[in-house]
Amino acid sequence: MSAPSLKPMSVKDYLHSEEASTFKREYVGGFVYPLHGGTRAQAGTTAGHVRICRNITAALDAAAMKAGCDLFQSDMKLRVQATDNFYYPDVMAVCGPNSRRETPPSSPRRAC
Numbered sequence: 001m002s003a004p005s006l007k008p009m010s011v012k013d014y015l016h017s018e019e020a021s022t023f024k025r026e027y028v029g030g031f032v033y034p035l036h037g038g039t040r041a042q043a044g045t046t047a048g049h050v051r052i053c054r055n056i057t058a059a060l061d062a063a064a065m066k067a068g069c070d071l072f073q074s075d076m077k078l079r080v081q082a083t084d085n086f087y088y089p090d091v092m093a094v095c096g097p098n099s100r101r102e103t104p105p106s107s108p109r110r111a112c
Contacts, residue, residue: 006031011084024075027086035088053090060093069095 008030009017017032018025024035057071064071071093078087 014086018077024077024088026088029083029085049090056091060091064093064095067095069093 009027009032010030011027014025014027014032025032026035027033053073057073060071071091074088074090076088076092078089078092079085080087
């Protein structure tokens with residue numbers, strides 16, 4: 001008995017399927033990976049992890065605003081244009097003239 005072959009998904013198909021998905025999924029190298037094994041309402045993380053993300057966001061908030069950047073947390077998808085991969089970083093700062101219009105952001109200043 002042979003293992004099933006996995007076929008990569010196109011970026012277009014990933015983005016289309018993401019609209020109907022009930023949970024967050026990252027796209028890396030043509031393959032889709034569910035995040036935390038749960039739904040958006042049940043992310044499957046710990047209280048400590050949430051506190052760390054909140055503290056990082058709070059610590060960066062004033063500097064980000066001063067630099068004209070927007071901070072986003074784990075519900076905002078990031079597109080890495082060089083590789084056409086999509087991630088949900090815990091915290092990211094997006095800077096530049098299109099930072100408020102581009103969804104998903106593709107030029108973060110920092111992603112954690």
